[in-house]
Amino acid sequence: MSSPIRRVAIVGGTHGNEWTGVYLVKQFQQFPKMIARSSFETITILANPKAIAANCRYLDRDLNRSFASEDLANPNLQGYEDQRAKEIAAQLRGVDVILDLHSTTSNMGLTILPSTPDAFNLRLSAYLSQQHLDVRVALGMDCTQDAPMLRSRAQSGCTIEVGAVAQGVLNAHFLQQTEQLVYTILDYLEALNQGKSLTVPSSLTLYQAIAVVDYPRDATGNLAGCIHPQLQFKDYEPLHPNDPMFLSFTGETIPYQGESTVFPIFINEAAYYEKGIAMILTEMRQVECPD
Amino acid sequence: MSSPIRRVAIVGGTHGNEWTGVYLVKQFQQFPKMIARSSFETITILANPKAIAANCRYLDRDLNRSFASEDLANPNLQGYEDQRAKEIAAQLRGVDVILDLHSTTSNMGLTILPSTPDAFNLRLSAYLSQQHLDVRVALGMDCTQDAPMLRSRAQSGCTIEVGAVAQGVLNAHFLQQTEQLVYTILDYLEALNQGKSLTVPSSLTLYQAIAVVDYPRDATGNLAGCIHPQLQFKDYEPLHPNDPMFLSFTGETIPYQGESTVFPIFINEAAYYEKGIAMILTEMRQVECPD
Structure with a gap:
């Protein structure tokens, strides 16, 4: 500007x-x-x-x-x-x-x-x-x-x-x-x-949103699990393939099934349950800062 | 029983x-x-x-x-x-x-x-x-x-x-x-x-509620301050006379003015703003456990 x-x-x-x-x-x-x-x-x-x-x-x-x-x-x-x-x-x-x-x-x-x-x-x-x-x-x-x-x-x-x-x-x-x-x-x-x-x-670290992840749900759309305790409050920390993501109500750990490391944000945001968002996955990027 | x-x-x-x-x-x-x-x-x-x-x-x-x-x-x-x-x-x-x-x-x-x-x-x-x-x-x-x-x-x-x-x-x-x-x-x-x-x-530690404390408010009843950052999340920890209790919106620290050490609970409970409760003060008591 x-x-x-x-x-x-x-x-x-x-x-x-x-x-x-x-x-x-x-x-x-x-x-x-x-x-x-x-x-x-x-x-x-x-x-x-x-x-x-x-x-x-x-x-x-x-x-x-x-x-x-x-x-x-x-x-x-x-x-x-x-x-x-x-x-x-x-x-x-x-x-x-x-x-x-x-x-x-x-x-x-x-x-x-x-x-x-x-x-x-x-x-x-x-x-x-x-x-x-x-x-x-x-x-x-x-x-x-x-x-x-x-x-x-x-x-x-x-x-x-x-x-x-x-x-x-x-x-x-x-x-x-x-x-x-x-x-x-x-x-x-x-x-x-x-x-x-x-x-x-001259540069900054930017977390670029790349995907939205919903909670596990049953056939009628009701919640079938919650954020895994190991992921709760871990916004901006690296989530690696196969790391625990959700815990189903029957006690099974549901892992992150992506193929690359991501940095989740908005983990367990109260207002996003109704939007079908359990977290937003981001990539960490180093971005040049234009003059 | x-x-x-x-x-x-x-x-x-x-x-x-x-x-x-x-x-x-x-x-x-x-x-x-x-x-x-x-x-x-x-x-x-x-x-x-x-x-x-x-x-x-x-x-x-x-x-x-x-x-x-x-x-x-x-x-x-x-x-x-x-x-x-x-x-x-x-x-x-x-x-x-x-x-x-x-x-x-x-x-x-x-x-x-x-x-x-x-x-x-x-x-x-x-x-x-x-x-x-x-x-x-x-x-x-x-x-x-x-x-x-x-x-x-x-x-x-x-x-x-x-x-x-x-x-x-x-x-x-x-x-x-x-x-x-x-x-x-x-x-x-x-x-x-x-x-x-x-x-x-044979005995247990009991936190007995003794008083309710409201937030600082202005003449019309609106909030004039919030829980002091040093007290936030410190439920069950000792609060001594003159310890910081609230922070007014104009930046002043409002101390606890009681005469004895208490143990606040329900500090900053969301549902209690409307009830006029910023926290509940308790006394810690060692109670004999009857047979």
Whole structure:
């Protein structure tokens, strides 16, 4: 991005039971100086107020899967999240960078999920990996500007996922870590705008999603097993062929049957049972960071 | 209890988003031999099917606070959980021992909460503490036979709480631990009925609830802080006067202002925010185990 950043949006409560983002955005709204920078405007959005009030992920539909352009243009979609997506998309018009604050029951520490793998986002990700040693960068399978996630409404920015955090709780550690990460990003954007020199590593480690794995299920679709105890909380650790993956309810170990080593993430994320996702397999890649 | 045990009830899904008990009871219903013992009948109850289907704690009212005798006798209480409580109370008539399987987002490991502190329950608790070294025994503030918890519908038995587990996920470790604990209890009851000699320790460590602590809140009742990072996941560890307890959203540490050392449990339990409970303070007591 050669043109200056004019407007940044910090979004929380896209999922109403992920409190880290909800409470950070409320704090930023109460103390706007914390996120004010001289060279751009910062706006805040509490994305799903009804889900926040009900302490659930969503009412009618996952808001963070409701931003595909064709859905936004479809006047027949009138559920609560359909309407919120249209309102939020309008608010995000003219926004250059989106930071969407989430949490996960998976043990993903501090994860950056860039909206697209373009040069701007890769450099930002590399910078954050250097500044916060426990930041990891993961690229979803659907990282285009027409993906259905909220973050896709701007060219630049990312989702921030922190965990393991249970839904409907505040964890001070992750609240502080996310807050610091937001400030680091805002300071980076400010320095960019001001033409200050920033030390960005020449490459970064990227976890590229390559496949989704569902739980073992019986003929009627009910769960027939769970994450193997040896894999629970082992996000980002190597999973080798034949390593234990699931434990069936009848006590059998179900191994990973792929042929190459992968690095699972979103292992046992509570909200993904209904999506048929027990984990997402990634490949670890060393990526050059463009100037 | 000098008379034999005739009937034992294993209950899961009293809270619909605590999956450990839900899936164990489903397994026991599929493989009833696992919980069959020769000297008594074992029944299973999935307590809150609509909450299980909706993956929430309850629909209208917390089922595990709906068993007070006056509520059960009140024909005007017609919410879903009011009705379920009446149906379950009828099923539990003639049941000698109740095991109610729960999970918690607090780091409580394997916790036994006896229905009453009578000789039978204390001996059972002491036996379990000996058999499973990581079992702890906690006594709530409301442990009478007319308490509103489901477990109060029989003289003997306990709630089993395991965690930290997020709501709406299966954790294999705690699933296995709870299952083993249930078998140990059933075997103990069988041995009692059969007059076999059981080695029960002469005393046990009991964590007696003495006070409930709410989160810091602002004038309108909204959260003004969260559990201090140094206290998060420190259930059953000593909390001394002036130790950090909460962290306010403006960054101040709020210390524990009591005068004696306590042992907090249910720290940051997701379901307790709405109840105004940030943690429950207990005293550690060494209790003689009656013969």
